[in-house]
Amino acid sequence: MTTAELRPAAPVKGTLPASAAQAIWRGFRGRCPACGEGRMFRAFLKVADKCPHCGEELFHHRADDFPAYLVIVIVGHILVPIVLTVETEIAPAIWISMTLWPAVALVMTLGLLQPVKGAVVAIQWYGGMHGFEAAKKARALAAANAV
Numbered sequence: 001m002t003t004a005e006l007r008p009a010a011p012v013k014g015t016l017p018a019s020a021a022q023a024i025w026r027g028f029r030g031r032c033p034a035c036g037e038g039r040m041f042r043a044f045l046k047v048a049d050k051c052p053h054c055g056e057e058l059f060h061h062r063a064d065d066f067p068a069y070l071v072i073v074i075v076g077h078i079l080v081p082i083v084l085t086v087e088t089e090i091a092p093a094i095w096i097s098m099t100l101w102p103a104v105a106l107v108m109t110l111g112l113l114q115p116v117k118g119a120v121v122a123i124q125w126y127g128g129m130h131g132f133e134a135a136k137k138a139r140a141l142a143a144a145n146a147v
């Protein structure tokens with residue numbers, strides 16, 4: 001085995017996450033799962049090709065529609081009990097219900113979409129899914145050599 005095979009595919013300036021939860025939290029905050037410093041997104045839902053801080057390749061992700069499905073589930077589980085409680089206990093005027101609930105749902109959806117997508121990309125990165133497999137192997141080799 002040569003030293004080139006032991007070297008990580010992308011140099012990591014920051015610290016690698018200690019756990020999947022830390023990687024997911026970094027992604028949820030819109031940060032690179034590898035270093036936790038660089039911005040993961042170059043636009044609202046466009047993942048940057050590489051981390052601007054450590055150079056970790058992020059274009060391998062295949063989040064597709066999964067973040068949107070997760071946001072629907074999360075917003076639904078939070079909002080439906082609140083709507084049912086308010087509508088049965090307070091019973092506001094219909095115009096209030098017809099303006100308030102769609103607005104709350106829209107704000108929650110737009111607020112959660114990027115963090116959830118970041119978390120999904122981080123899960124894929126940490127698990128070595130899709131094109132992240134080579135980076136995961138490089139991290140494992142680097143960790144084995146560090147011990």
Ligand SMILES: [Zn+2]
Nearest residue numbers: 032035051054
């Ligand atoms: Zn990074």
